[in-house]
Amino acid sequence: MATEDNTIETIALGRPFGLGMLYDCRNDKLIPAMSLWNPEVLENQCVTRKQPFTNYTVRTEKSLHDKAHLLNMGGSLKLSVLGGLIGVSGSAKYVNDRKETKHEERVTLKYSTTVHYKQLTMGHLATEKMIHTDILDQDVATHVVTGIVYGADAFFVFNRALSKNEENTTVSGKLEVLLNKLPKIDISAGVELNMNNDDKQLAESLTCTFYGDFNLEQNPSTFEEAVKLYKMLPSVVGVNGENTVAKTVYLYPLRLLNRPNMKMIRQISQNLIDNCVSLINDLYQLKMQASDIINDGCPTVHQNKEHLKIFINYINQFENDVKKEMMELLPKIRGNGADEIQLRDFLNQVESSPFNRQKLSDWIKLKEREITMESNFIQHCIADPRVDSSLNALDKALSDSQCVHIICLSIHLTNKNDFYLQDLSRYLDDKTFNRREETTQSSWLDEEDVLAEIREKIAIFFDSVQGNVDNRKIKFVITDKHIDKQKNLEGIFLNFYEKGRKKNVEIPSKPGQPIATEIKDDCILLTWKKPQNGNINVRQYKIIYSKENDEKSKSELIAANDSESLLIQNLTPNTTYIFTVQVLTTIGLVIDGDMSDPITIKPPEQNKTKSNKFKQNGIICAGENGYGGQSNQLYRPQGIFIDHHNNILIADSSNNRIVERKCHSNEERVIAGGNGPGKGDDQLFHPTDVLVDKKNNCFIISDLMNRRVIRCFRENEAEPQILISDIDCFGLSIDKNGFIYVSDRAKNEVRRWKKGDERGTIVAGRHRKGTDLNQLNGPGLIFVDEEDSLYVSDTFNHRVMKWTKNAKEGIVVAGGNGEGNSLKQLSSPWGVIVDDLGQIYVADHGNHRVMRWCEGNAEGEVVIGGKGRGKALNQLNHPSGLSFDTEENLYVADYGNDRILKYEQYSH
Structure with missing residues (x-):
């Protein structure tokens, strides 16, 4: 100064x-x-x-x-x-x-x-x-x-x-x-x-x-x-x-x-000084970031780490060039031998070069994402001491004369010559170089098919490791090599070596989780799905089962390689068993499958279920004045909920409102919306479901067209809170812990939301639209029982799925035999609810009836409707939501007739 x-x-x-x-x-x-x-x-x-x-x-x-x-x-x-x-x-x-x-x-x-x-x-x-x-x-x-x-x-x-x-x-x-x-x-x-x-x-x-x-x-x-x-x-x-x-x-x-x-x-302007200092500081921060990524990432990720080392070297060279330029310019500018515009021009040249700060940052972020993703994919594999992921792992295994088989997970995801690193190198050699045409660097992270293949191959590799713990003649290695397009090596490969020679063999993946499709008092019919990959190399299946928490009771059975089910007999009544299906391969590997959920064998007398019967003529308890938006009118009601006072909450969809009908009374009021479609605090846009959270004295709404789930507290209904946004919400349910479940029709999944969750946890679906047991197609209304099992109206698959807690796939508990009107079929099921006896009630939307199914039964029974589409009190028109009151009377949202019907039980 x-x-x-x-x-x-x-x-x-x-x-x-x-x-x-x-x-x-x-x-x-x-x-x-x-x-x-x-x-x-x-x-x-x-x-x-x-x-x-x-x-x-x-x-x-x-x-x-x-x-x-x-x-x-x-x-x-x-x-x-x-x-x-x-x-x-x-x-x-x-x-x-x-x-x-x-x-x-x-x-x-x-x-x-x-x-x-x-x-x-x-x-x-x-x-x-x-x-x-x-x-x-x-x-x-x-x-x-x-x-x-x-x-x-x-x-x-x-x-x-x-x-x-x-x-x-x-x-x-x-x-x-x-x-x-x-x-x-x-x-x-x-x-x-x-x-x-x-x-x-x-x-x-x-x-x-x-x-x-x-x-x-x-x-x-x-x-x-x-x-x-x-x-x-x-x-x-x-x-x-x-x-x-x-x-x-x-x-x-x-x-x-x-x-x-x-x-x-001459003093150099403060703005230029700050820019120069920031440039040096940014370069140092980038080097530190690259070094951290190298040290933090999984040691197996060799190729991208080599790129980062090259990157650090180029940053060091460039930093030296920057300092050299500053050493030459500063004395000249201060001594009036040059104008500070030359320093400004130099900084502008840096900004327009490949060493632009944003370009450097974007590249290193991409590398960090790739290394993090690859590390996450394989970290559970390399945690096993039997897996060798060192730089020369395959060479060591091939040179081991005691090793008969090698399973090699070969990763080829990184190009040897990175385009951006090439640009940096050229600029260091020639400061006038600047790529004229911007080329967006592609990454395997953006390829859904590649990601799916990586998950699939790593899962097979991991299952191979886990199923062959005691086999010392097999070695497991992971290699990370450059992409070689001439040899068609791009992606991830699972290679099998026998006595040092690479064999063209597809290693089987694990079979599907076993489920019981039929349970009797001393036997079950156990069913599983064949491996999706390498099925040709399945020699046979081994079924291992034992009583829950009793390893000493373990038994084994063998099934042929073309089997997908096995009748397992001589089981103890009223006892819970755990089942596992192993794949025995033609190449000497054993592939472990997932354990089944606990399956309980019940005595004959416990297999007989009491069934409630309902009067066939319903009582109109809402919408008695027919279609419309006035008092005692409804317009396409969908989800309904009966609270502990037996008041009825109705998602009056096309009226864009939630209506509450008091028990044993004609008193009715709009408790949310009702002011036309919109996003205001006093508006809804096509709500599809509603439920009551008794513990928090509030009600929760699925506001479909606004893509949000909102909560209204009873003491302040006029000021709703947005719980979840950006979701194609349809059905709602709540479990005993107060966790909220929401079905998403666009993503074909159901998520569970705990307090404070930002994204929720997928509990059903997660594998895009489809017909497999781990997939959904247009999930509608849902229900969660006391055991936290989730029931989903899988509308466009014409079935109802049950997902037990933490299950990776569901089981079909109603329908699932294509669209139709037989007792084995459903047509676009909409609402679902389960009574205290575990019986499943389904609003069979397209067949204008309500069906009841007992889990494990091949057929259901018609309990309401089924007499064709109509307005009579014993008829329905595209039923949607279902609910029970405290007296176990059944309520049905009669969607096409714009009314709510109550079906009373016969006295026992």
Whole structure:
């Protein structure tokens, strides 16, 4: 900074300044062994005064700007240091101390003291007293040192490694609090540091790096050593400040010494300085990010890590080029030999080059995504000690004469020549190079088919490892190689080697989870699906089963390779069993399948289920005035819910409202919507379902066309809350824990939402639209029973699916035999509900009836309707929602007739 008399104030940075020394501000260079005055003159014109000051500062360093601020470096000086014009020493070496990983947090404690100030009285050093005036004509300097503040600085840099679950801001906050206590910590001789247990624990986790202007026998490396040194620093300075060094320096312009023809030093604009510092800082941050990705990722991911190492090398080269350019430009600009526009042009050239900050960041983010995804895919595989994923894993296995079979997961996802790295290399060789046509770098991450194939192949590999634990003649290896399009090696491959020779064999995947399609009092019909891959190499199936929690009762049966079911007999009634299906292959491998859900064998008398019977003529309890939007009218009602007071809540879809009908009364009110379609607080747009959350005294609505699920509290119904947004919500249900289930017709899945969830958990579907047991097609209304089993109206598959808790696929409990009107079929089932006996009621929308099914039965029975489409009280017109009241009467939303019907039970 400059003062009123044009004197410049700067900091010494450990350089050996002395009064009367010459200095060149163009390149921030001290001119040694040259002076305008004799030493005797300088000594006689020197004034010394005391300037005592001591301070400490605690800072969390986030960037080079923060570091420069802590060192009191002005803008121009920052560029000289970063550009390599200045060599620092002593405490100023702190400027080169950098974080090496984001997995550490560091906080710096700066101790600073000044002792005295020495100054030349320039009024007495007039030109007539100059002896070496010829120096002024040599243009080797711009200023003379006329004042120096002497003192000493010390930087204690405390590092703390972060665990995966720790956040930088939380740890840095704790460190700052601790370091602010450091000057006050009592440290008596031979006594431990006087701190509480939390502070001690934090202090013990720290390492310390020290930079100072003090001659020490040993630098501190721990918190305790740092405290002891901190307490000693005042004495190390010396009684009279004899151990101090130059800290602040005052420079007087030579042009004011009767040399008016000397040019003034031009200061570079602050904006340009900040941009230069930010560029260097960004390059360092990118190198640190790349290094972290290399160290954090799975060690198997060799190819992308090699790309990152090349990337770091190119950044280092480019950083050196940037500093070299700055070293050339800065002195010229300051000395008026060049305009600062040249520095601006250089920065603009960088921004338009492949080293553009955004391009660098985008590329490294893509590599991080690829490495993270590949690591996540295979981490459970390499966790098994039998899997070798080292660089030469396959060669080692092939050279093992004791090894008969090798299963190799061969990964070819990375191109050997990365287009962007090639651009960086070309630019380093030729600064004028700039790709004219932007090419978006493609990635396997954006290919759904590739991702699906990776999951499939890794699953087969992992199942092979798990099923052959005791087979020491098989080795399992993972290799990561470049893409080789000439050899058609792009993607992921599962290779099989026998006695060192690669065989063209497709390894079978695991069979489907076994389910019981028929249960009797002493036997079950166990059914499974054949492996989706490698079915030709299935030799036979082994069925292993035992009583739940009783491994000693294990039994085994064999089934032929073309089997998909087996009758298992001689089971104990009223006992729960667990079943597993293994694949025995023709190539000597065993592939374990998933365990079944617990299956309970019931005694004959428990297999007879009581059935409720209902009167066939319904009672109109809502919509008695037919179609419309007025009182006691409905327009295409869908989901309904009977609360614990037997009040009826109705999703009056085409009226865009929720209607509540009081029990045993004609009293009816609109409790949500009813003001036309829209997104306002008092509007809905085609709601399809509603339920009551008794625990929280609120009701929840599936607002389909607004793609949201909202909640209205009873005490403030006019101000709804959005629980879930951006979802094609249709059906709702709630379990005993208060978790909400929502069916999504667009994604063909059902998700469970806990309090605070942002995305929910998929509990049914998840495999796109389809007819498999792990797929849905247009899920409609849903129901969750007391055991957290989920029932889904799989509308366009014409079936009802049951998904037990944590199941990977569902089972068909109603329909599933194509669209039709037989007792084995359904037509676009809409609503579903389960009674206390476990019987499943289905609103058979297209057949205008309500069916009842018992799980495991091949056929259902008609309990309501089934007499053709019509308006009579014993007829229905496309029934939708179903619900029971507390007396077990059944309510049906008669969608096509715009009414709600109540069907009373016959008295027993």
